[in-house]
Amino acid sequence: MSRIEWTEEYSVAVEEVDLQHKQLFRYLDQLAESIETGRGDIAVGTLLNELISYVNVHFKLEEEYFERYSYPQADEHRILHGNFVLRVNWLMSRYAAGETSTAAEMLTFLQDWICEHILYEDKKYAPYLTAEIFQS
DSSP, X not given: OOOOOOOGGGOOSOHHXXXXXXXXXXXXXXXXXXXXXXOOHHHHHHHHHXXXXXXXXXXXXXXXXXXXXXOTTHHHHHHHHHHHHHHHHHHHHHHHTTOTTHHHXXXXXXXXXXXXXXXXXXXXXXXXXXXXXXXX
């Protein structure tokens, strides 16, 4: 199972957002380790639930920034968040139904989605938000 690590390339230069992104990477690492070591369905399920809860907290923070600073592409970004939640809920329902192989599938999906989302979508708002925040 491959692991991903936070590097500065993922920084959006908004401290609170970067801190949350780093926490997401820590959750992904814990989940990968749990799956690799075969900790069991309960441990993996608990980590999946914690990670998904934290993702929702993170999305809320980003969307609050969008609102506060009138980010012009906020609606498109919210749609991406919504699509992510739908996919994760579907994967979680499969996992809850006993499809334990779904944990590895979900880890791959989460790693890919979070990394790509930060690098290609969050990076779009980075210059806008940093300009707005530092002008305030």
